[in-house]
Amino acid sequence: MTTVLDDLAAIRVLPVVVIDDPAHAVPLAEALLAGGVACAEVTLRTPRALEAVKLMSSVPGFLVGVGTVLSTQQAEDSVANGARFIVSPGTSIFVIRAAAALGVACVPGVASATEVMVARDEGLSTLKLFPAAQLGGPAMISALRGPFADISFVPSGGIGIDNAASYAIDGVASVSTSWITPRADIERGAFAETIERARRFRNEVAR
Numbered sequence: 001m002t003t004v005l006d007d008l009a010a011i012r013v014l015p016v017v018v019i020d021d022p023a024h025a026v027p028l029a030e031a032l033l034a035g036g037v038a039c040a041e042v043t044l045r046t047p048r049a050l051e052a053v054k055l056m057s058s059v060p061g062f063l064v065g066v067g068t069v070l071s072t073q074q075a076e077d078s079v080a081n082g083a084r085f086i087v088s089p090g091t092s093i094f095v096i097r098a099a100a101a102l103g104v105a106c107v108p109g110v111a112s113a114t115e116v117m118v119a120r121d122e123g124l125s126t127l128k129l130f131p132a133a134q135l136g137g138p139a140m141i142s143a144l145r146g147p148f149a150d151i152s153f154v155p156s157g158g159i160g161i162d163n164a165a166s167y168a169i170d171g172v173a174s175v176s177t178s179w180i181t182p183r184a185d186i187e188r189g190a191f192a193e194t195i196e197r198a199r200r201f202r203n204e205v206a207r
C-alpha cells in the first residue's frame, strides 16, 4: 500500500491553490485531474479555504492537503475538513507534531541545513524547500543532498513553466507551483486553461 507521500511523489506536481469561492473547488479539482495532476495544496490564505478543502476531499481520486499551516489549531482544522497532508512555509515543531498526532503526512518548509536537521530529527524525510528559486533553486537542492541524501525535497516558490524542467533532478519528490492555478483564473472559472496548464507543467517535470 502506498502512502500519501508516495502518491504525491508519483504525481510529481503539487499545485498551490489560493481560492476565494468554495463553489470553484470541485471544478478546479476535476480540471486538475483531467490535466493529469491529482492533487492540490489549498493554502489557508483566504477566509473560506477550509470549505474548499472539504468539497475537494469528496472528489474521487483527488488528494487534497492544506498549506500555509502555521499553528496546531490550523492543522487540526485542516484534518477535520478532509486534509490528507499538511504543508507549512517553515519548520515548526508544533505543526510537525500536530500532524503526527493527527496521523497525517506533514511537509514542512525548510530554507537551510539547520532546518533540515530539525525536521529530520522529527522523523521526516520529505521537506518543502521554500522559497526555492530565491534560495538558489536546483543548485541548492543538489548542495543539500550532499549531507542529506536521505531527504527528498518539494521545491516551492518562483517555479513556473520556464524553469520547471530544471527541477526534474535527483532528490526532488515533487515540484510545487502556483503557475497552474492562478488565483484570477480560478475566480473567473477558467478551468479549460487549468487543464492545459496542468498538462504542460507535468510534461516539464516528468522523469
Ligand SMILES: O=C[C@H](O)COP(=O)(O)O
Residues within 6 Å of the ligand: 016, 067, 156, 157, 158, 159, 176, 177, 178, 179
Ligand atoms: O506555497 C507555495 C508558494 O507560495 C508557491 O510559490 P509560487 O507562487 O511562486 O509558485
Ligand SMILES: CC(=O)C(=O)O
Residues within 6 Å of the ligand: 043, 067, 068, 069, 087, 088, 089, 090, 109, 128, 130, 156
Ligand atoms: C509557502 C508555503 O509553503 C505555504 O504557504 O505553506
